[in-house]
Structures are given as structure tokens and as C-alpha cells.
Amino acid sequence: MYTQLQQRGMAEPPVNIATLRSMKGKAEPIACLTAYDASYAMLIDSVGTDLVLVGDSLGMVIQGHDTTVPVTVDDIIYHTRNVARGLRRAFLVADMPFMSYRNSDQALENAVALMQEGGAMMIKLEGGDSQIDIVEYLARHDIPICAHLGLKPQSVHKIGGFKVQGRDPEQAKHMIDSAKRLQNAGADIVLLECVPNEVGAAVTKSLEVPVIGIGAGPDVDGQILVLYDILDITIGRTPRFVRNFMPGHNSPGEALHAYVSAVKDRSYPAPEHCFS
Ligand code: KIV
DSSP, X not given: OOHHHHHTTSSSOOOOHXXXXXXXXXXXXXXXXXXXXXXXXXHHHHTTOSEEEEXXXXXXXXXXXXXXXXXXXXXXXXHHHHHHHHOSSSEEEEEOOTTSOSSHHHHHHHHHHHHHTTOOSEEEEEOSGGGHHHHHHHHHTTOOEEEEEESOGGGHHHHTSSOXXXXXXXXXXHHHHHHHHHHHHTOSEEEEESOOHHHHHHHHHHOSSOEEEESSOSSSSEEEEOHHHHTTOOOSOOOTTOOOOOTTOSSHHHXXXXXXXHHHTTXXXXXXXXXX
């Protein structure tokens, strides 16, 4: 019954939630990237990336929108299906787009679609206290969940831009408490975006589940970046936490390998990629 899963990588078994938890336990950094198609998924997988996210960032980097708001569930399913075909070892997470989890039943229906039609192994939703009931409901139905805290790009119009979150001590404390509540409700991973180093460290220390950071400093359990940012495909200004890995490398494959190595040996993120 389990042969197919076992055969996906006889030499290196596929990453699952237990692998990620054990990496946190052993303080082994988790290297994560976004992907949107099968060819890059294959390359990303081949360099030892542990987790791949089909992010709603595809609205910006693939579709050319200014925000992630226009992305639909069908868009994510389409790209997740393509990425799934390219992966052998990495753990596949798919984003729940804007307004696809307004209530528990809608969230469950869309999460099931991402898993059954897209092939995702976990869904990610941007959530704080108002999503606790939804996370609890999904967890009760055995849906693996990554909860996204800090800067939540789907709320960009509400918060007035892509800004660092949690600089104010009250807001930082609230974020740490929310992360604990999300974990207790059943979140298996917390993703933290654009927060000061101390907030990244405090959330990571207070949770048993892995914390993946993007602009959350060095003291988290893993790092994630948007694929196009590290391959220098993004035109114009990139966020402070981005590092372009193309210089000194002759191909995207070499740059991806350098990214995974830099996460594993903790040379990324450096102080210039962090917020205080
Ligand atoms: O959509 C996305 O790619 C994300 C990353 C910024 C982590 O959520």
C-alpha cells in the first residue's frame, strides 16, 4: 500500500512532517523555496531543498499582478500539480489564496482540493487569532497546516503596504501568543514573514513545531525565499531580506545549490538581510 511513497526516493526518503520536526529537534536548518512549475521543481529538489511552497506569490512573479490578492484556488491547483510532478524528496506545501478560507467549511473544501487535485501535502494560510477556529477545524479533519504570521501579504491593502511587523513590543507579544494559539489549534508549521530578529527568535523558542522565516532573522528553524528573487529574475527593488545567489554562479542550478548550502551552514541570512 505504501510502496509508491517509499519508492519515491529509495536512497533519500521523502521529507514529511516528522522529518521537519526532527530537524528542528536537531537544530538542522530547513531549506525551503517557492516553485511554480515542474522544471524548476526538479532542479530545486535535486539540490536538496527540504520544503517547496507553491505560494500565492505566483500572482506577482508569474501573473504580473502588484499583489497576491487576485490569485484563485484554481491557479494554485494548476501550479501545485505541475510542481508535484517535479518533486521526489521535498515536502510540498500549497497556499490558500485570498478569501479561500472565510469559514471552516469553505476552508476544508479548498484545502481538500489543493491536496486531492493539486497533490499538496500541506496547506498554508495567512492567519492570526481570527483563523484559530478554522485551523482547529482543518486539523480535526487531518489537514496538515502551515500558519503564516507577521507580514501577511493578503492583507496588504488593510495594513497599507509591505511593512515589517512586530516592531512594537505589544504587537510582538501578541504575535508570539498568536503563534502559540495556532500551534495549540493544530498548526504543524508556522511561517513568519518580515519581523525583527528578536521576534523570530522568540516565536521559534516558544513553539514545538518548526518555524520557517522569510525576513525573520537567523534564529528560526528554516528559511524560505521566493525563487525568482534569488535567481535575479525580479526587476526593480527587492525586499531587504532577499539575497541574489546568481553572482559567482554559472547556472540557476548552481545558484540554487548555493542557496541551500547557505541556509544549511547559516551564512544566509547575514545581518544585512535582517530587521531590528
Ligand atoms: O506566497 C509566497 O510565496 C509566500 C512566501 C513569501 C513565503 O508566502
